[in-house]
Amino acid sequence: MTVVLLTDFDDYYPASMKGVLERHGVAYTDGYHGVSRGDVHTAAFALKEYAREYPAGTVHCVVVDPGVGTDRAAVAVESGGQVFVGPDNGVLHPAATAAGDPTYYLVTDRDPEVATFHGRDVFAPVAARIAAGEPPSELGEETAEHEELAFHEARVVDGEAKAEVLYVDRFGNVVTTLSAEEMMDHVDFGDTIGVDGKELPLEPSYGHVAEGENLATVGSHRQLEIAVNDGSAAEEFDHSVGDTVHVDVTGSS
Amino acid sequence: MTVVLLTDFDDYYPASMKGVLERHGVAYTDGYHGVSRGDVHTAAFALKEYAREYPAGTVHCVVVDPGVGTDRAAVAVESGGQVFVGPDNGVLHPAATAAGDPTYYLVTDRDPEVATFHGRDVFAPVAARIAAGEPPSELGEETAEHEELAFHEARVVDGEAKAEVLYVDRFGNVVTTLSAEEMMDHVDFGDTIGVDGKELPLEPSYGHVAEGENLATVGSHRQLEIAVNDGSAAEEFDHSVGDTVHVDVTGSS
Amino acid sequence: MTVVLLTDFDDYYPASMKGVLERHGVAYTDGYHGVSRGDVHTAAFALKEYAREYPAGTVHCVVVDPGVGTDRAAVAVESGGQVFVGPDNGVLHPAATAAGDPTYYLVTDRDPEVATFHGRDVFAPVAARIAAGEPPSELGEETAEHEELAFHEARVVDGEAKAEVLYVDRFGNVVTTLSAEEMMDHVDFGDTIGVDGKELPLEPSYGHVAEGENLATVGSHRQLEIAVNDGSAAEEFDHSVGDTVHVDVTGSS
Structure with missing residues (x-):
C-alpha cells in the first residue's frame, strides 16, 4: 500500500x-x-x-x-x-x-x-x-462528473499519419501520438519511414544507428519515438509538445 | 524512527x-x-x-x-x-x-x-x-553553547511593514517575513495591499487572479507571499532573498 | 536486500x-x-x-x-x-x-x-x-568474458605526477586520479603543492582557506581534489573530465 x-x-x-x-x-x-x-x-x-x-x-x-x-x-x-x-x-x-x-x-x-x-x-x-x-x-x-483529458491518437490513412508530439524526454527523444500498434501494421524494423519529409531508419533502439544519426524507434510507451543516437531529436527537428509530425509509412527497407 | x-x-x-x-x-x-x-x-x-x-x-x-x-x-x-x-x-x-x-x-x-x-x-x-x-x-x-539563527519577523506599524524576502521557491513565489498572523489583523482576502508601491489583490490562492496577474497571498508557511499566477514574482518584482519589501496594509476592498 | x-x-x-x-x-x-x-x-x-x-x-x-x-x-x-x-x-x-x-x-x-x-x-x-x-x-x-573499465591512477615520479581529472562534482570540485595514499607520502597538510604551475595550500578541508581562495585537499574518495572555498575549481582552472593535471609535490610548508 x-x-x-x-x-x-x-x-x-x-x-x-x-x-x-x-x-x-x-x-x-x-x-x-x-x-x-x-x-x-x-x-x-x-x-x-x-x-x-x-x-x-x-x-x-x-x-x-x-x-x-x-x-x-x-x-x-x-x-x-x-x-x-x-x-x-x-x-x-x-x-x-x-x-x-x-x-x-x-x-x-x-x-x-x-x-x-x-x-x-x-x-x-x-x-x-x-x-x-x-x-x-x-x-x-x-x-459522475469529473474533468477528462485524452491524448491524441494518430491514425494511419493511405500510408500517412498526422501525429502530434506527446512528450519530450530529458534526452530530447520526441514521443509522438502514433502508437506502435497502429504503425507496425505497415512497417517493420529495418524499414525506412518518413518524418516531416526526412527519411529515417526504423530501428528497435538507439544504438542501431551511428552516433549522431537520426532514427525512428518504438519508445518505452510503445509509441513512435523520433530520436538521435546520443543526441537530441527535439533540437534536431525543432519539436516541442503539441507540434504536428507528418509520418509516412509507405517507404520500404 | x-x-x-x-x-x-x-x-x-x-x-x-x-x-x-x-x-x-x-x-x-x-x-x-x-x-x-x-x-x-x-x-x-x-x-x-x-x-x-x-x-x-x-x-x-x-x-x-x-x-x-x-x-x-x-x-x-x-x-x-x-x-x-x-x-x-x-x-x-x-x-x-x-x-x-x-x-x-x-x-x-x-x-x-x-x-x-x-x-x-x-x-x-x-x-x-x-x-x-x-x-x-x-x-x-x-x-549550552551553540550557534543561533533567527529569521526576521516584520511588524505592522501604522499600517505599514518593512518586510524582507525570506525565500524564493522554484515557481518564483516570493516569501516574505510578514506573517499572516501579523498581516490578517489589518486586511482580509479580497482587499488590496500595497507591495513596493504596487496595488496587489490579496487572495487565498494563485488561481483567484487571471494568468499572468500579480497577487499577494498566504503561502504554505503562513507568510505573506508575492506571486504571479503561472508566472514568477521573483522576476516580475526583481526580488531575491534578503531584499526589503515595503508592504502597505491600509488599502481596502 | x-x-x-x-x-x-x-x-x-x-x-x-x-x-x-x-x-x-x-x-x-x-x-x-x-x-x-x-x-x-x-x-x-x-x-x-x-x-x-x-x-x-x-x-x-x-x-x-x-x-x-x-x-x-x-x-x-x-x-x-x-x-x-x-x-x-x-x-x-x-x-x-x-x-x-x-x-x-x-x-x-x-x-x-x-x-x-x-x-x-x-x-x-x-x-x-x-x-x-x-x-x-x-x-x-x-x-568469463565481460567489459572492463579502469580508472587512471597517477604515480609520483621525482616529485611530480601527471594526473587526470576523474570527476567534477556539483560544487565544481575537481577530483583527480592522484590518490591520497600516493600523494601523502610526499607532503603533509599545511604544505604547498603545485597544480598546473600554481602554488596551492594543501589543507584538510575547504574552510581552512578564505572564501574564494584556491586549495588542494583530500576529497571524500581519498583522491587529490582541487577546490575553491565557496567557489568552482572547474571554472577557476578551466578543467573538465579527462583533462591532464600536472601536480608537483616537491614544495614545502
Whole structure:
C-alpha cells in the first residue's frame, strides 16, 4: 500500500508531504517531482505510463495543480485496484482509464490550513488515509462528473499519419501520438519511414544507428519515438509538445 | 524512527550517506537535496517548515555545511521528540526552537575518514545510531553553547511593514517575513495591499487572479507571499532573498 | 536486500522501474539519477564510491546504457556479498572489482517489452528477483568474458605526477586520479603543492582557506581534489573530465 508521489515541486515541498505520510505511518516513494510547472498534460502522460507498472493497492498522489485553492474539486479515483488522488483537472484521468473502470469520489472531508498547499493539507492526508486502509467512499461521495483529458491518437490513412508530439524526454527523444500498434501494421524494423519529409531508419533502439544519426524507434510507451543516437531529436527537428509530425509509412527497407 | 536527509548535495553524495544508514538498518527518506550551495539560511527555513509535519522519533540529518572539516562543532539537538543532527552553524536552530525546548549535544564520538565529507563520516552515522535507539546523550555532552539563527519577523506599524524576502521557491513565489498572523489583523482576502508601491489583490490562492496577474497571498508557511499566477514574482518584482519589501496594509476592498 | 538505483534518467522513468520493484515486493532506494546522459565513466566512478558504504545483500541496479537494445549483454555480478546488475559496458566493473572477487553472470532469462527501456523491462526485474532471494546463477550462465573499465591512477615520479581529472562534482570540485595514499607520502597538510604551475595550500578541508581562495585537499574518495572555498575549481582552472593535471609535490610548508 505504497503512496507514489508525482508533483511539479522541485523544491522542499515534497518533504512536507512525506512528513504527513510519516505521521500516518504509511509507506511512500518519490515518483517524479520534475514535471514542468503546472503542466497537467505531461503529468497525466507520465502517470499513465508508470502507473501500469505498480501493483494493486498502490495509491498515486498527484499534485500538479495550477488551480490550487480555487473551486476545482479534489478527487480520489479507484480503478483496477489502484487509487489516484489529486485535483480534478484531468491529470488522473488517462491513468485511471487505462487501469480499469474508474470510480470517482469527491473529497469533501478536508480542512486545509492554507489555500496554497493542498499537496500537504489535502492530497497527502487523503492518500495516507487510503493507504492505511480507509476506503475512498468514506472520504467523499461518488461523483459522475469529473474533468477528462485524452491524448491524441494518430491514425494511419493511405500510408500517412498526422501525429502530434506527446512528450519530450530529458534526452530530447520526441514521443509522438502514433502508437506502435497502429504503425507496425505497415512497417517493420529495418524499414525506412518518413518524418516531416526526412527519411529515417526504423530501428528497435538507439544504438542501431551511428552516433549522431537520426532514427525512428518504438519508445518505452510503445509509441513512435523520433530520436538521435546520443543526441537530441527535439533540437534536431525543432519539436516541442503539441507540434504536428507528418509520418509516412509507405517507404520500404 | 525515520532519518530525513537535507543537503546541498545535488550529486551522488546522498547515496553514500544512504549506504551508511542501510548498514545501520534504519529507515530513511530524501527530504531535499537541492539547497543552494552552502546556503545555511535557506536550509534552515526549509527544515523549519517541513520538520513540523513529522512525527516524534524522526531524526533530521542536515548537511549544509560550508565549514566542514574546520573546528565548527557537530551537534545533535533533541526537541519536541524529534532529533536534529548536523553542523553547529545555525541551520538546525529555527526548526529545533519551533519544535519545542531544544537540548544541544556536542557530538564528540566521531572519527571521520576524511575531513571533507562529514555527511558520510559523521552525520549519517550519528543519525543512524540515534534512529536505532541510542540517546543523543551517549554521543556527546550536553552543551549550552551553540550557534543561533533567527529569521526576521516584520511588524505592522501604522499600517505599514518593512518586510524582507525570506525565500524564493522554484515557481518564483516570493516569501516574505510578514506573517499572516501579523498581516490578517489589518486586511482580509479580497482587499488590496500595497507591495513596493504596487496595488496587489490579496487572495487565498494563485488561481483567484487571471494568468499572468500579480497577487499577494498566504503561502504554505503562513507568510505573506508575492506571486504571479503561472508566472514568477521573483522576476516580475526583481526580488531575491534578503531584499526589503515595503508592504502597505491600509488599502481596502 | 535493498535495490539501489543509479541511472541517467532525470525524468519519470525511475518511477516505472520502482513500479516493477513494488510488484516484486522488494525494498529500494534512489542512489542517483543525475548522471550525464550515457556517461558510463562517471557512473562507474559514482557507483564505486558509494557501493562500498552498503552492506552485504545490497543489489545495485545501474542503467547508464547508451547501447540499450543492441547486442551488448546484460549482466549480474556478484562480488563481496553485493550484486551489481546492469549493461555489460564496464559501468559495473570498478565497483565490483573494489568490492571483492567478482563473478559475472550473463542475464539470458529476459523478454523485454520494447528494446528501448531495459531499465524497466530487464534490469529492474532482474534486480528484484535477486533482491527477493533468487541467486544470480539462476538468471543466466557464468561468464568469463565481460567489459572492463579502469580508472587512471597517477604515480609520483621525482616529485611530480601527471594526473587526470576523474570527476567534477556539483560544487565544481575537481577530483583527480592522484590518490591520497600516493600523494601523502610526499607532503603533509599545511604544505604547498603545485597544480598546473600554481602554488596551492594543501589543507584538510575547504574552510581552512578564505572564501574564494584556491586549495588542494583530500576529497571524500581519498583522491587529490582541487577546490575553491565557496567557489568552482572547474571554472577557476578551466578543467573538465579527462583533462591532464600536472601536480608537483616537491614544495614545502
